[in-house]
Amino acid sequence: MDIRIGFADTARELVIRSEGTQEELSQQINGALADNSVLELADDKGRKYIIRTDRVVYAEIGVTKPTTVGFAGA
Known part of the structure; x- marks a missing residue:
């Protein structure tokens, strides 16, 4: 499971x-x-x-999907 957490005053996650x-x-x-x-x-x-939660702006919880390369995903 992928978790993305965004913080105040920074563009990085x-x-x-x-x-x-x-x-x-x-x-x-x-x-x-x-x-x-x-x-x-x-x-x-x-x-x-x-993680200190006082600076957390958002949290995104998503499913990890395997990436396909070439024609395997077509």
């Missing part, structure tokens, strides 16, 4: 590829944003991200 369902991640992110607490996420390689 934080992109994390994480394990878990869209519903589980949505509940975790919504809970941290509602409490204005620290959001802690882990990616699929075992790295941990600790």
